[in-house]
Amino acid sequence: MNLSTLNFAPAVPIPDHLVGEVQSKLAYVDERIASAQISPAGEQISIDLKQPVAESERSAIEEKVQRVVVSMAKGAIRPKVQVLEDYLDRSTPFVGDPMPELMQRGEIHREADGIYTLGPLLTRLIDWFERRFLDLADSFSAKPYRFPTLIPARYLERVGYFRAFPHSLSFATHLRSDLDQIDAFAEGAACDNHDNLNVPPERFAPIQTLLSPAVCYHLYFTLADQLLPPQGVVATAVGNCFRYESLNLNSLERLWNFTMREVIFVGAKEFVLENRELARQRMQRVFEEIGFAYRVESANDPFFIGEFRKQAAFQSAFQLKYEIRARLPFKDGTLAVGSYNYHQDFFGRHLNIQLPDGSAAHTGCVAFGLERIAFAFLAQFGFDANQWPLSMQEILQ
Amino acid sequence: MSENVSLNPLTRRIREALSLALQVPIEMISEDLAFGDLPQWDSMGHMEVMMRLEEFFGVEINADTIATLTNFTAIRQYLEDNHLGVNS
Numbered sequence: 132m133n134l135s136t137l138n139f140a141p142a143v144p145i146p147d148h149l150v151g152e153v154q155s156k157l158a159y160v161d162e163r164i165a166s167a168q169i170s171p172a173g174e175q176i177s178i179d180l181k182q183p184v185a186e187s188e189r190s191a192i193e194e195k196v197q198r199v200v201v202s203m204a205k206g207a208i209r210p211k212v213q214v215l216e217d218y219l220d221r222s223t224p225f226v227g228d229p230m231p232e233l234m235q236r237g238e239i240h241r242e243a244d245g246i247y248t249l250g251p252l253l254t255r256l257i258d259w260f261e262r263r264f265l266d267l268a269d270s271f272s273a274k275p276y277r278f279p280t281l282i283p284a285r286y287l288e289r290v291g292y293f294r295a296f297p298h299s300l301s302f303a304t305h306l307r308s309d310l311d312q313i314d315a316f317a318e319g320a321a322c323d324n325h326d327n328l329n330v331p332p333e334r335f336a337p338i339q340t341l342l343s344p345a346v347c348y349h350l351y352f353t354l355a356d357q358l359l360p361p362q363g364v365v366a367t368a369v370g371n372c373f374r375y376e377s378l379n380l381n382s383l384e385r386l387w388n389f390t391m392r393e394v395i396f397v398g399a400k401e402f403v404l405e406n407r408e409l410a411r412q413r414m415q416r417v418f419e420e421i422g423f424a425y426r427v428e429s430a431n432d433p434f435f436i437g438e439f440r441k442q443a444a445f446q447s448a449f450q451l452k453y454e455i456r457a458r459l460p461f462k463d464g465t466l467a468v469g470s471y472n473y474h475q476d477f478f479g480r481h482l483n484i485q486l487p488d489g490s491a492a493h494t495g496c497v498a499f500g501l502e503r504i505a506f507a508f509l510a511q512f513g514f515d516a517n518q519w520p521l522s523m524q525e526i527l528q
Numbered sequence: 529m530s531e532n533v534s535l536n537p538l539t540r541r542i543r544e545a546l547s548l549a550l551q552v553p554i555e556m557i558s559e560d561l562a563f564g565d566l567p568q569w570d571s572m573g574h575m576e577v578m579m580r581l582e583e584f585f586g587v588e589i590n591a592d593t594i595a596t597l598t599n600f601t602a603i604r605q606y607l608e609d610n611h612l613g614v615n616s
Contacts, residue, residue, distance in 0.1 A: 206579070206582075208589070208590065208591055208594070209590070209591065210591055211590075211591035211592055291572075438572075440575075441571075441572055441575030441576070441579075442571065442572070442575070444575055444578075444591060444594060445571045445572075445574060445575050445594070447591050448591045448592070448594035448595040449594075449595050450595075475571070476564065477570065477571065480564075480567075480570070
């Protein structure tokens with residue numbers, strides 16, 4: 132018997148539409164898991180462990196896996212898939228995986244799992260897309276904002292983030308303001324062979340701050356307890372975002388630290404929904420101009436297991452989220468590079484953002500993952516400028 | 529005589545389901561109640577309502593229907609249209 136693998140059937144059937152979602156959550160089940168796979172039909176789960184473990188421990192791990200499966204799959208409601216645009220079959224000139232060449236060219240440098248530096252090519256590509264996103268923001272006369280990278284824990288608590296996405300949180304702290312603690316840290320702090328900073332937890336101050344997981348939250352808190360102007364608010368900002376994805380952190384497709392550009396709408400329901408739709412139509416023209424292969428389809432956020440079934444079904448039922456999924460020819464798959472989101476009056480009610488008539492404001496945002504869209508572009512068009520859309524060839528000059 | 533006794537059985541059962549789902553006293557479940565009227569009937573509360581309706585009436589509610597059952601009247605109409613009474 133191989134004591135470093137586990138193979139078993141799920142406690143309840145995993146519907147095909149949930150196989151990917153459940154598999155991604157298995158990364159958070161136990162630190163001894165090296166990788167987890169669910170067969171495409173959802174009838175078999177395979178777990179590779181980092182090292183062999185005793186039989187009793189294997190049972191404990193399996194039990195935890197089954198908890199995830201039952202929580203997410205039992206009574207799951209099949210989502211209503213709606214495709215708004217489908218250009219996945221557009222012909223694009225490149226079929227390779229850009230990662231090896233990006234590494235070989237020194238265009239990316241991996242600092243840690245999910246943390247990369249980007250070189251001139253990727254930076255210029257991102258700048259090109261940023262200009263298009265800023266054009267989009269300008270078309271709505273969006274006001275520019277700059278938001279901090281840190282966000283108070285109290286803010287995320289107030290909008291239920293801890294329940295919905297506990298697995299992806301990134302915490303920020305500092306040493307306690309105590310000379311003895313600071314001296315002891317300065318004297319002895321070092322990283323061990325596993326890159327762990329070897330410092331007792333009590334040396335750190337209580338956590339009051341996190342690394343921000345999204346850009347638009349900062350605007351909503353800026354508008355909290357305020358009466359909105361009759362014309363609503365349109366804002367745009369770019370910012371660092373942090374979502375820890377454990378074993379799922381993978382190349383530029385899934386970063387821990389990434390950058391998002393958002394155009395944010397706050398106002399009446401019709402105002403938000405109309406602008407979200409207008410934004411989609413305007414971006415459709417941009418993607419058409421460069422021959423980008425993608426699809427816009429309904430989606431849900433990656434809620435954690437306890438919340439997943441209800442929250443995902445709600446998002447699907449009310450068509451709150453659409454993702455821009457770019458084709459990745461090298462893996463015959465797609466990657467979400469942006470999204471069109473509507474939150475109903477969730478933030479308006481929780482943060483007391485009021486419309487002139489006293490009712491709660493509605494919110495929505497259009498968000499683009501800058502590293503992902505540049506990566507997807509390279510995956511479709513490669514590194515030969517002659518193969519690139521004419522309007523983008525200047526990037527390489 | 530309590531208020532509940534005077535209601536028809538379906539209405540009473542819906543009130544019970546919503547009361548349990550939203551974790552509020554049954555007196556707060558009026559027949560003109562709608563999504564958003566109570567802080568408890570938010571997105572999470574709505575899905576609790578859907579699951580309680582499934583449990584109470586033995587119905588499987590699909591994604592299309594979830595978006596339409598946003599008030600008491602619509603819920604009652606849906607259950608009546610689908611012949612889902614108190615004995616289901």
